[in-house]
Amino acid sequence: MRAPPGLARRGLLLLLVWLIVYPLVLVLLTALKGEGGWTLEFVRTFVQRPTEWRALWDSLWISLASVALAALIGVPLAFLFARYEFPGRRVLGAVVALPAVLPPLVGVLAFLFLFGESGFVAHLVKRVLHLDEAPWRLEGAGAILLVHAYSMYVYFYLFVRAGLASLDASVYEAAASLGAGRWRTLRTVILPLLRPSLAGAALLTFMTALASFSAPYIFGGGFRVMTTQIVATRLNGDDALAMVETTSLTLLALAALWVLRRSDARDAAAGAVTTGKGVAPERSRVASPAARGALAVLSWVLALVLLLPHLTLLLVSFVPTGTWTTEAVPPAYSLVNYATLVRDPVRARPLVNSLWMASLATAAAVGISLAAAIFAVRRRTRAGAAIEGLLALPWAVPGTVFAIALATAFSVHAPLVARFVLVGTLWILPLAYLVRDLPITGRAIIAGFRRLDPSLEEAAASLGAGRWRTLGRITLPLLRPAVMAGATLAFVTAFGDFVTSIMLYTYDTRPVSLEILSSLRNSDVGVAAAYGVVLMLVSAAVFAAGAERGTAG
Amino acid sequence: MTEPFLVLDGLTRRFGATVAVDRLSLSLARGEILALLGPSGSGKTTALRLLAGFETPDAGRVLVEGQDVTSLPPVSRRFGMVFQHYALFPHLDVGRNVAFGLEGAGIGRAALDARVADALALVDLGGYERRRIGQLSGGQQQRVALARALAPEPRVLLLDEPLSNLDPALRERTRGEIRELIHRLGTTTVFVTHEQDEAFDLGDRVAVLRSGRLEQVGTPEQLYAEPATPFVGGFVGRSSIVPVEVLGVGARGARVRLESVEWDVPLRAGASAPATGPAELLVRPEALWLVAAAPDALPAVVETRRFTGATSAYRVRTDQGAVLEVQGIPGAFGVGDRVGIMPSRRAGGGLHLFSRAEP
Numbered sequence: 088m089r090a091p092p093g094l095a096r097r098g099l100l101l102l103l104v105w106l107i108v109y110p111l112v113l114v115l116l117t118a119l120k121g122e123g124g125w126t127l128e129f130v131r132t133f134v135q136r137p138t139e140w141r142a143l144w145d146s147l148w149i150s151l152a153s154v155a156l157a158a159l160i161g162v163p164l165a166f167l168f169a170r171y172e173f174p175g176r177r178v179l180g181a182v183v184a185l186p187a188v189l190p191p192l193v194g195v196l197a198f199l200f201l202f203g204e205s206g207f208v209a210h211l212v213k214r215v216l217h218l219d220e221a222p223w224r225l226e227g228a229g230a231i232l233l234v235h236a237y238s239m240y241v242y243f244y245l246f247v248r249a250g251l252a253s254l255d256a257s258v259y260e261a262a263a264s265l266g267a268g269r270w271r272t273l274r275t276v277i278l279p280l281l282r283p284s285l286a287g288a289a290l291l292t293f294m295t296a297l298a299s300f301s302a303p304y305i306f307g308g309g310f311r312v313m314t315t316q317i318v319a320t321r322l323n324g325d326d327a328l329a330m331v332e333t334t335s336l337t338l339l340a341l342a343a344l345w346v347l348r349r350s351d352a353r354d355a356a357a358g359a360v361t362t363g364k365g366v367a368p369e370r371s372r373v374a375s376p377a378a379r380g381a382l383a384v385l386s387w388v389l390a391l392v393l394l395l396p397h398l399t400l401l402l403v404s405f406v407p408t409g410t411w412t413t414e415a416v417p418p419a420y421s422l423v424n425y426a427t428l429v430r431d432p433v434r435a436r437p438l439v440n441s442l443w444m445a446s447l448a449t450a451a452a453v454g455i456s457l458a459a460a461i462f463a464v465r466r467r468t469r470a471g472a473a474i475e476g477l478l479a480l481p482w483a484v485p486g487t488v489f490a491i492a493l494a495t496a497f498s499v500h501a502p503l504v505a506r507f508v509l510v511g512t513l514w515i516l517p518l519a520y521l522v523r524d525l526p527i528t529g530r531a532i533i534a535g536f537r538r539l540d541p542s543l544e545e546a547a548a549s550l551g552a553g554r555w556r557t558l559g560r561i562t563l564p565l566l567r568p569a570v571m572a573g574a575t576l577a578f579v580t581a582f583g584d585f586v587t588s589i590m591l592y593t594y595d596t597r598p599v600s601l602e603i604l605s606s607l608r609n610s611d612v613g614v615a616a617a618y619g620v621v622l623m624l625v626s627a628a629v630f631a632a633g634a635e636r637g638t639a640g
Numbered sequence: 641m642t643e644p645f646l647v648l649d650g651l652t653r654r655f656g657a658t659v660a661v662d663r664l665s666l667s668l669a670r671g672e673i674l675a676l677l678g679p680s681g682s683g684k685t686t687a688l689r690l691l692a693g694f695e696t697p698d699a700g701r702v703l704v705e706g707q708d709v710t711s712l713p714p715v716s717r718r719f720g721m722v723f724q725h726y727a728l729f730p731h732l733d734v735g736r737n738v739a740f741g742l743e744g745a746g747i748g749r750a751a752l753d754a755r756v757a758d759a760l761a762l763v764d765l766g767g768y769e770r771r772r773i774g775q776l777s778g779g780q781q782q783r784v785a786l787a788r789a790l791a792p793e794p795r796v797l798l799l800d801e802p803l804s805n806l807d808p809a810l811r812e813r814t815r816g817e818i819r820e821l822i823h824r825l826g827t828t829t830v831f832v833t834h835e836q837d838e839a840f841d842l843g844d845r846v847a848v849l850r851s852g853r854l855e856q857v858g859t860p861e862q863l864y865a866e867p868a869t870p871f872v873g874g875f876v877g878r879s880s881i882v883p884v885e886v887l888g889v890g891a892r893g894a895r896v897r898l899e900s901v902e903w904d905v906p907l908r909a910g911a912s913a914p915a916t917g918p919a920e921l922l923v924r925p926e927a928l929w930l931v932a933a934a935p936d937a938l939p940a941v942v943e944t945r946r947f948t949g950a951t952s953a954y955r956v957r958t959d960q961g962a963v964l965e966v967q968g969i970p971g972a973f974g975v976g977d978r979v980g981i982m983p984s985r986r987a988g989g990g991l992h993l994f995s996r997a998e999p
Contacts, residue, residue, distance in 0.1 A: 540725065540727060542723045542724075542725065542727040543727045543729060545692070545694050545714065545721070545723070545727065546721065546723055546727035546728075546729075546788075547729075547740065548693075548694075548713070548714040548715050549692055549693075549714050549717075549719060549720065549721040549789075549798075550720075550740050550741030550788070550789075550792065551715055551716075551718070551741055551744045551745075551792065552715065552740065552741075552744065553715050553744075556744070560740070561729055564731045565729075565730070565731060
């Protein structure tokens, strides 16, 4: 009745290697293979072209600049909300995290409507200054950095707030009792203690920025980062060169991961001694009424700025196509765009596609992650450690790379080497979403499993519950918060995915993000915005439902 | 002894190079309560987990009523277990927790509820079915864990440090309740503890473990009066160990020299002491008596004294540096006083001779 020991484990390991490692290896092989066998020809081409170096360099400095900007915004905000009490702090504290619910492409779309040449701000400036044209173009590195700063400061905000919350009040008191003033305490005590949080946020921001595709794709213009360069090269039909580019981006990502993880490990070792009981200090009330008022006004202005992209999107989604030309604000509003989404089967199809593909990928990712967690945490085998590492790998590799890798691996029919033609079929996008989801669900579920007391499962066994009853009655119910957290994030990621979809979609499987793109290209701005709003609302609803289901019971 | 109910036969468990449990053999009569007593790292918890089936032994067997259960998974052993941190299922209420072990048995709804109620009544928690685990105090959680383990009427009950999470005042009362309950039900029980009081109070017999090996098993009285090894003597009750020279064995036991004095130490059958030469003497505080310096007494200096009630316990250092805990009249001597040590008048008990060189 029982399977031979290790069979399931080996099967899972093989599946992950096939899904994650194998496609990447094939990319490398393709980069090194020409008509007549092994060759360094494409590598040479890559090295000799200044445009390639340029793209790699642009990727690097854009990512570093994104980290700096995100930190500049996120860290002070975290301090403000963690340490000071002022009117509206609670509501605003939630609003500040809002950019996180905007899928990347939707955020880009909102920025286009808001700050683009024909966006609201441009209209306003033109009217005020009596200009015929907007005095700027939303294009190039500046535009990319604007979007990155807006969407990525949230990482710094959330990490540093969590870090501050875990600092014991006694740390501040000890510093004060030793005669350290506010600035000295901050510089010599608080910031060093926050280093793990800062390093974590910096790593996440850097990797996200390096992998960023939507903003460079829409706003890049002539400015190419490596992700957009890869797609352009591939569109030119220069496959082997695209593989070399893909490899170079992967290496850059892994190098960054290595550098940042090393400092992270050092900090973790240093931070281990300092974790207190986590009694966060009282927030200081801002004393003078004037300062409080100023702070409150400032915060509300900030909230408005943060909400502007969301509001813009909402507003534009109510504007019928072609009715808004030169006016400062749109002259007419209606629900016609939403009606189109619902009534027109061609328009409704992408929503259905995204829903089922994201659901399937999320379900599969949760299933695989659960199995992986059992092997990695409960059985503590060496294969378990390998499984855990494999699950985390897609996180470090930009989505563009995986899209290329999957497109390479699954465009050939060679069952003997486990390659099948999936490109062009219904299954390639769910598969790609699955690979992108695995690190998200894997991390959440494995962490949840680690927190679960193993004696609970032993207790169930000693009470006569078999493996499956224990899983269904004890383990899964207790893991629910972790599963829900991982699943919601995975679903939202897959639902809003643009970067892998653009490389792998077919007309029949076109997801919402690509329909947004084509609506935009057809100047169907209102419909594009309506899709964006739907994407945003579904994401927000899934987050809310996940938070509720995860904690109830 | 009649046919033993539960037998541990040469159980061995290694973790890498360390032997956590080393050829452990024990047998229990039906309804007996056995304590596994030992310091941390002595292998007592591993022994319990081997019994429960959570660990697989590298060698040895576990028998219940003559049936070999060594290779049975925990699911099929029908052993009840109370975990150190109780391992109550936090998402199920008290009733569901207790019912968990009964649900697989195909009992009807009404009968199930009745058995849950019975089990909760056993531990004085009647009517607590719908309470959430988080609403219970530590003592109540402990009793729910006990009820949950007992509800399926296990063949053997296993308790892992059952009282270590309770505050000291509650611990003593709970100890009495558990003992009374287990004896009433007649469930054969093995429990693990590192506290001597707990082992003596709850266990019919106590097995002392050290580094995975069984040092001695017996009733509390036996362990105290006839320790098989210096370790047992030191772990159970208060004692000091001093080096002595055995001069010879006579009718009154062994004649030993301790620095400037010679004492007679009664020998027990099977004791490991040498007939002559160097040995170790384990001394209970009540085996000696403190007097003012006298010619036939062992001279020493008082280092500390501790009031214990009818007598005081004095820690004294002999001229050659041996440290002994000795009984004396409270307040008779002060720290720094020169005193003499005599064998207590009701001599015989409390002096145990062992061969030397046990690490």
